[in-house]
Amino acid sequence: MPSIQPRNSIFEQLDTYGHKKIVFCNDPDTSLKGIIAIHDTTLGPAMGGTRMWNYKNEQDALEDVLRLSKAMTYKCAIAGLNMGGGYSVIMGDSRQDKTEALMRKFGRFIKNLNGEFVTSEDVGTNPRDMEYIRMETEHVTGIPESLGGSGDPAPVAAKGVFMGMKAAIKELYGNDNVAGRSVIVQGIGHVGENLVKLLRDENAKVYVSDINDDRVRQVSKKYGAEAVSNNSIFDLSADIYAPCAMGATINTQTIAKLKCGIIAGSANNQLQNETEHGKMLVEKGILFAPDYVINAGGIISGYSELMGYNKKRALQLTENIYEATRNVLKLSKAENISTIDAANKIAEKRISDIKKVKSTY
Numbered sequence: 157m158p159s160i161q162p163r164n165s166i167f168e169q170l171d172t173y174g175h176k177k178i179v180f181c182n183d184p185d186t187s188l189k190g191i192i193a194i195h196d197t198t199l200g201p202a203m204g205g206t207r208m209w210n211y212k213n214e215q216d217a218l219e220d221v222l223r224l225s226k227a228m229t230y231k232c233a234i235a236g237l238n239m240g241g242g243y244s245v246i247m248g249d250s251r252q253d254k255t256e257a258l259m260r261k262f263g264r265f266i267k268n269l270n271g272e273f274v275t276s277e278d279v280g281t282n283p284r285d286m287e288y289i290r291m292e293t294e295h296v297t298g299i300p301e302s303l304g305g306s307g308d309p310a311p312v313a314a315k316g317v318f319m320g321m322k323a324a325i326k327e328l329y330g331n332d333n334v335a336g337r338s339v340i341v342q343g344i345g346h347v348g349e350n351l352v353k354l355l356r357d358e359n360a361k362v363y364v365s366d367i368n369d370d371r372v373r374q375v376s377k378k379y380g381a382e383a384v385s386n387n388s389i390f391d392l393s394a395d396i397y398a399p400c401a402m403g404a405t406i407n408t409q410t411i412a413k414l415k416c417g418i419i420a421g422s423a424n425n426q427l428q429n430e431t432e433h434g435k436m437l438v439e440k441g442i443l444f445a446p447d448y449v450i451n452a453g454g455i456i457s458g459y460s461e462l463m464g465y466n467k468k469r470a471l472q473l474t475e476n477i478y479e480a481t482r483n484v485l486k487l488s489k490a491e492n493i494s495t496i497d498a499a500n501k502i503a504e505k506r507i508s509d510i511k512k513v514k515s516t517y
């Protein structure tokens with residue numbers, strides 16, 4: 157995908173990825189500064205997380221929400237969901253600036269979209285926050301199980317990443333055993349910790365890193381993983397690198413250093429530049445399991461909640477990520493294209509096929 161040029165006008169930035177709509181949510185009373193981006197609604201209402209992050213500036217927040225919402229269009233398409241792509245970001249430190257009023261006010265902005273956007277948890281938000289949003293609008297998923305929702309989507313997201321990782325292991329090593337494989341998990345928050353558990357349960361050797369030292373201490377002790385400093389992860393040799401923090405960790409500088417056979421993690425938008433870095437990974441012989449293909453478990457969980465939540469069904473759909481990843485890897489090999497290009501091709505085909513279906517009312 158092309159890079160957003162910050163010096164362009166807002167409309168030019170929306171045109172970069174073909175966005176439909178953007179809503180700036182500004183409320184001085186609750187200190188809310190948020191952005192909702194709707195990328196594409198061909199398949200259905202836009203669905204995507206709400207991220208609360210201490211962005212350096214407004215441009216960084218805008219760029220993040222545009223990239224995240226576009227990825228959601230592709231994620232929903234390839235996962236076979238009848239939902240489009242959207243995302244929202246709230247500027248601020250989730251540990252200090254988050255209040256009930258701020259989240260509920262944000263819920264009101266979602267309500268004003270009349271169902272065009274449905275949200276759920278992401279970095280910096282949790283089921284409690286979704287409960288606050290639910291007080292103002294029904295267009296939210298991931299509310300606590302005690303209230304009839306699907307709860308935290310992170311364990312389901314981790315399960316999907318695990319299935320996608322296994323599909324990549326199968327491609328490279330001929331069997332999908334995780335036992336004995338070494339995996340670096342970068343970012344051990346909601347999804348990362350659940351992934352560490354799944355990996356350790358099947359006897360993988362796991363290295364963990366995070367910018368939060370307390371998390372590293374707790375998680376490494378709890379699961380018998382080895383703590384590594386965040387600065388040294390790209391110097392470490394391992395079978396798999398699992399980015400589970402923020403996006404764009406795979407770029408020209410890190411690809412030069414990476415010493416792994418597979419990249420498979422939960423972070424959204426791992427490649428700083430899809431075309432350039434997808435190609436560089438092919439040249440270096442690193443197998444990239446496309447992020448939006450393997451991290452779809454979270455959105456599958458939210459989608460199931462909209463359809464009348466059934467945990468078993470959500471987990472079954474998430475297990476299909478193994479086959480979806482295998483299909484992407486097969487197409488990439490058959491057409492000699494990068495795995496991200498192969499995933500994009502499959503997703504775009506579904507969107508274009510369903511567009512034809514919808515031309516009859």
Ligand SMILES: NC(=O)c1ccc[n+]([C@@H]2O[C@H](COP(=O)([O-])OP(=O)(O)OC[C@H]3O[C@@H](n4cnc5c(N)ncnc54)[C@H](O)[C@@H]3O)[C@@H](O)[C@H]2O)c1
Pocket residue numbers: 277278279280309310313342343344345346347348365366367368371386400401402403422423424451452453454455
């Ligand atoms: N939560 C979900 O259901 C879900 C679903 C699909 C994809 N994702 C994606 O997975 C990633 C993680 O989501 P989460 O819900 O676990 O978030 P989280 O906020 O619970 O965890 C993120 C962790 O990453 C750490 N971190 C942040 N920057 C870092 C850095 N530069 N280096 C190392 N660690 C860093 C944080 O300290 C935190 O522990 C995000 O990119 C998110 O968009 C999440």
